[in-house]
Amino acid sequence: MIFVLLCYAASIIASVGLSFLFVGVILEKSNSFGSNKESVSCMKKFKLMDASQTPKL
Amino acid sequence: MAKNCPGCGAPMEYDPGFDALVCGSCGNIIDPKSLPDANDFYLNYDEDETTALEDTLEEEELTGETYDCHIYTCSQCGGEVIVSGTEVSTKCVYCGSTAVVFNRIAKERRPDYILPFKVSKEEAVANVKKQLKAGFFVPRYFKVTEPSVVRGIYVPYFLYEGWFKDTQRFMVGHETRIYDGECEFIDLPVEACKNLADQTTMQLEPFHLNEKVEFDSSYLMGFYSNIQDLDLKHARGNATIKARAFFDEEVLRQIQSGTVRKIKRVTSVPKSEFARSSYALLPVWFVSIEKKGTPYTFLINGQTGKVVGTVPWNRxxxxxxxxxxxxxxxxxxxxxxxxxxxxxxxxxxxxxxxxxxxxxxxxxxxxxxxxxxxxxxxxxxxxxxxxxxxxxxxNLSRSVVTFIFSKKRQGDAK
Structure with a gap:
C-alpha cells in the first residue's frame, strides 16, 4: 500500500513540476526576446570527422 | 564637428532609409562619401588642448561633486556638451546638433569599418512594440507605454580571423566516440567595450559583416558611438571563448542529428589561433521603457531589427x-x-x-x-x-550597466 501512496504522491509532485514547466516555457517565449539561436555566419569550412570509426592498424 | 548641409547650412543626420546624410531643414540628401571626411581633423588634434582638458578634470576630481565625463563645446551653437569618458560623438543637448567630438576620438585608433544603421528609429520602436504586444504575460503597462529613451549607438567590436581545432570524446549512449573537428573564422565579432553584458550582445548577433563599409565619420551623424575600452589581451581571450562556444554548438548539433541517444562530452583538446584583423563599429538601437523609476532596456540589432531583452511578467x-x-x-x-x-x-x-x-x-x-x-x-x-x-x-535586461551605457549619452548620468 505504501508503494501505491508514494506513486500517487509522485504524480502530484510531477503535476507541480509540469505546471511550472508549462508556464515557464510560455513565459520565456512571451517575455524574453532574442534568445533564439541563429546561424553563425563568421564560421567557415567546418569539418567534423568521426575518428573513432577510423580503421586501426 | 557637425557636417552641415551645403544648401542651407543646417546640421545633417545619417538616415538609414536613404543610406545618406539628410538635411532636416531643407530636405537635401547627400551621399556621405561626397562630403570631405572630417576624420582628418582629429588626426591633427591639438595635444596641448587635450592635456589641458585632462588637467582640468583631475582638478575637478580632487574637489569632489563630479562624475567621470568630459565637457566639450558644441561646434554649432557654442553650448557645452557633456559626454562620458569613452564617447566618440554625441548630440548637443542645447541645439540638438549632431556634433562629433573629435578631441576624444583623436586618442583612439580610428575604426577600420562601420556597419551603417539599416533599421530606422521608428522601425526599432515598432519592433519592440510588436514583441511586447504579442507577449501573453507582458503587463499591460508595457504594451501601452511609449519608450522614454531611444538611442542609436555604434558599439565597437574587434573582428578576428583565425582557426579552431578540437578533438572531442563523447559518450553516445553507452558507446565512446571520438570526433576531430576544425573550422575557420572570418570576421568573428568580439565586443570591444566593457559596458555591456556579453550575453546581451551575443544575442544581438548575427551581424552580416559582408555589408560593412570603410569607416567614414558621416555615418556617425545623428547617432552616438563608443570607443574601445577593453584591452586586447581580454578581447583575444573572448575571441577564443566565443569561437569555442560556436564550435561546440555546431559539433553537438551535427552529432545529435544522427542519433536520439543521450550525448555527453567527456574530454576536449582544443587548439586555436586568432589574430585581430580589424576594428569596426556595429549598429545597435537602445530602447528603454521606464516603470516606477526602473528602466527596462531593449537592444535592437541596427542591421537586422532583431530585438533582445526581457520584461517582467504579469505575476x-x-x-x-x-x-x-x-x-x-x-x-x-x-x-x-x-x-x-x-x-x-x-x-x-x-x-x-x-x-x-x-x-x-x-x-x-x-x-x-x-x-x-x-x-x-x-x-x-x-x-x-x-x-x-x-x-x-x-535581471540581465534590468542591468544597471546596460542602462548607464545609453543613459550617459544623454548627458544626464547620475
Missing amino acids: LLAALMIGVSFLALASFATFFFIKSGILPAAMGYTERVSRVSRKTGGYEEVYGGLAVISAALGLMGYGFARFKKVLDNL
Whole structure:
C-alpha cells in the first residue's frame, strides 16, 4: 500500500513540476526576446570527422 | 564637428532609409562619401588642448561633486556638451546638433569599418512594440507605454580571423566516440567595450559583416558611438571563448542529428589561433521603457531589427496559470491513476512485494516508491529551472550597466 501512496504522491509532485514547466516555457517565449539561436555566419569550412570509426592498424 | 548641409547650412543626420546624410531643414540628401571626411581633423588634434582638458578634470576630481565625463563645446551653437569618458560623438543637448567630438576620438585608433544603421528609429520602436504586444504575460503597462529613451549607438567590436581545432570524446549512449573537428573564422565579432553584458550582445548577433563599409565619420551623424575600452589581451581571450562556444554548438548539433541517444562530452583538446584583423563599429538601437523609476532596456540589432531583452511578467496571471495547470494536471493524474489500471497494477506490485518482503524485511516497496518520487522531484526541479532561466534573463535586461551605457549619452548620468 505504501508503494501505491508514494506513486500517487509522485504524480502530484510531477503535476507541480509540469505546471511550472508549462508556464515557464510560455513565459520565456512571451517575455524574453532574442534568445533564439541563429546561424553563425563568421564560421567557415567546418569539418567534423568521426575518428573513432577510423580503421586501426 | 557637425557636417552641415551645403544648401542651407543646417546640421545633417545619417538616415538609414536613404543610406545618406539628410538635411532636416531643407530636405537635401547627400551621399556621405561626397562630403570631405572630417576624420582628418582629429588626426591633427591639438595635444596641448587635450592635456589641458585632462588637467582640468583631475582638478575637478580632487574637489569632489563630479562624475567621470568630459565637457566639450558644441561646434554649432557654442553650448557645452557633456559626454562620458569613452564617447566618440554625441548630440548637443542645447541645439540638438549632431556634433562629433573629435578631441576624444583623436586618442583612439580610428575604426577600420562601420556597419551603417539599416533599421530606422521608428522601425526599432515598432519592433519592440510588436514583441511586447504579442507577449501573453507582458503587463499591460508595457504594451501601452511609449519608450522614454531611444538611442542609436555604434558599439565597437574587434573582428578576428583565425582557426579552431578540437578533438572531442563523447559518450553516445553507452558507446565512446571520438570526433576531430576544425573550422575557420572570418570576421568573428568580439565586443570591444566593457559596458555591456556579453550575453546581451551575443544575442544581438548575427551581424552580416559582408555589408560593412570603410569607416567614414558621416555615418556617425545623428547617432552616438563608443570607443574601445577593453584591452586586447581580454578581447583575444573572448575571441577564443566565443569561437569555442560556436564550435561546440555546431559539433553537438551535427552529432545529435544522427542519433536520439543521450550525448555527453567527456574530454576536449582544443587548439586555436586568432589574430585581430580589424576594428569596426556595429549598429545597435537602445530602447528603454521606464516603470516606477526602473528602466527596462531593449537592444535592437541596427542591421537586422532583431530585438533582445526581457520584461517582467504579469505575476497574478502567471500564478493563476500555474494554479489552474496544477489543478488540471493533478485531477487528470488522479483520474488516470484510478481508471487506467495503474492503481490495480500498483496494488499487484504491492502484493508481490509484500510476499517477498516477509522474507527480506519489507523495504522493496519503499525503495520502489522512492524511485518514483525521485523521478517526480527531478521533473519538478526541471520546471523550476526553466523559471529561474527566465528570471536570469530579466535581471540581465534590468542591468544597471546596460542602462548607464545609453543613459550617459544623454548627458544626464547620475
